[in-house]
Every structure is written in C-alpha cells, then in structure tokens.
C-alpha cells in the first residue's frame with residue numbers, strides 16, 4: 478500500500494505526498510482523529526513515503542524498496558514506536574525516545590518516532606518531549622497519534638503541524654458544512670461583515686467546531702475552483718446547498734485569484750487557532766483580511 482491508494486482525508490494525504498516529494502518535512506506532526514480513523518496506517522504510509530529509496534513522482538512510496546518493506550514488517554531500524562504502558566505514556570518512555578534520537582540514523586538520514594495514543598502522555602512526559610520539540614536533532618520526525626489533541630499541552634501542540642483526520646462518511650457534520658457553504662458564498666460575494674459573522678456563528682462556539690468549519694470552508698472553496706473548469710465530477714460531494722452551476726456562477730463572478738486568496742486566509746486562520754489564538758477572534762479576522 479502507498480499514500481496513492483488512500484481515498485480518505487485527501488487534503489491531508491496531498492500534503493503528506495508534497496512533504497515527501499520535496500523533503501520539506503516538519504520535525505513534528507499530530508495526527509488527530511477519533512477511534513474510527515486508522516491513524517497508525519496513515520502515519521506509516523507517510524513515513525514510508527518520506528523514507529522511500531525509490532519514491533514515485535507524486536510523492537508516494539514505491540512500496541517495494543528495502544526501506545518500504547522494513548517499515549511494513551515493523552523492523553526498520555530508524556522507525557521507533559512508543560505506546561502506552563497500562564494507561565499512560567510515562568516519562569521513562571520519552572527518555573528512551575531521546576536516547577534513540579541522539580544516535581545517527583542507521584539507514585537513511587532521518588530518525589522517526591511514532592507515539593501512539595499520545596494524549597495519554599503524562600504531563601511530565603510531555604514536558605520532557607517539549608525539550609526535544611524545541612531543539613530537534615536534524616532529521617528528526619515525530620508523529621503524535623491522538624484522539625484529541627486538546628489533551629496535549631498547548632506548548633506541545635503549538636510546536637507540531639496538526640493534521641485532523643476524519644473517518645469515511647462521517648467527515649464533517651452536516652450543519653457545519655451548511656454554515657461553511659453559506660459563509661463562503663457571502664464571503665466571495667463580498668457581502669457585509671455582519672452577514673458573514675452571522676452565517677459562521679455555529680462555528681464560533683469552540684475550537685473543535687471552528688477547525689471543522691475551516692476544513693469545510695476550504696473544501697467548499699476548492700469545489701468553487703474546480704467548478705470553474707467545469708469538472709463537476711470531481712466536486713467533493715453533493716454536500717453543499719448550492720448546485721454545481723450555482724458554484725460555478727459564484728466562482729466566475731469572483732475569479733480564481735480571489736478564491737485562492739480566500740484559501741490562503743483559511744489556512745492561516747487554521748494555524749492561528751492551532752496556536753491558541755481565540756477562535757472567534759481568528760475567524761472574524763479571517764473575513765477582514
């Protein structure tokens with residue numbers, strides 16, 4: 478298997494392939510998703526792509542070189558797993574991580590650590606990990622798999638790239654999709670600020686909903702872009718209240734450059750919220766950009 482064959486969480490998979498292809502890889506990621514999401518599988522495919530000795534042009538792993546095979550068989554010397562002992566990940570386990578990371582990689586140029594159920598790390602363990610996140614050795618790649626990243630210390634979260642994962646079908650709640658589609662339409666139509674805030678109201682309540690709202694808004698904007706090229710078949714779904722021709726007309730009036738700017742604003746706002754900026758403040762700020 479490789480990233481190429483993964484059908485869910487396409488936005489995240491695309492970013493993973495891009496990181497592997499360009500080898501611009503962050504030193505730490507949080508893969509957040511509930512129990513129905515196979516975070517371990519996605520983490521392994523990401524690591525395979527990054528370490529692959531014969532990567533494909535889109536950034537996916539070849540799935541057959543020695544590195545890929547070793548990761549599949551769980552015996553790659555540079556890929557280290559940490560999992561909860563009883564119900565938590567203790568300080569000693571992170572101390573072992575630090576010892577591993579102090580050594581040079583054996584095969585490639587990266588040391589990879591995959592922490593399963595990372596939200597069960599004790600506060601002491603997280604504080605120890607924080608030191609590694611602050612000053613990672615070159616080539617360090619740490620993946621924290623978590624059901625709820627809010628259980629991690631804000632200082633840990635803010636030093637990681639957060640990938641939010643959804644299980645197939647359950648991706649984004651319907652009311653959040655609706656709010657995102659309405660807000661997107663007001664936004665691209667340059668309607669007054671108060672209308673934008675009103676339609677986004679549902680997303681202003683808490684951080685989780687706000688991030689979900691931003692995911693939905695980005696999907697909606699992406700569908701607007703795609704509609705410009707009249708490839709209706711690629712629309713992410715018929716989840717929106719607008720029909721494909723309606724999306725096309727909204728996008729046509731606004732233009733490609735403006736939509737791309739809006740997508741950038743959404744991504745920046747997502748980062749702001751991940752860095753613990755107040756959600757209502759960050760969302761309102763997004764519309765004013």
Ligand SMILES: [Zn+2]
Pocket residue numbers: 529530531532538539540541542543544545
């Ligand atoms: Zn390979």
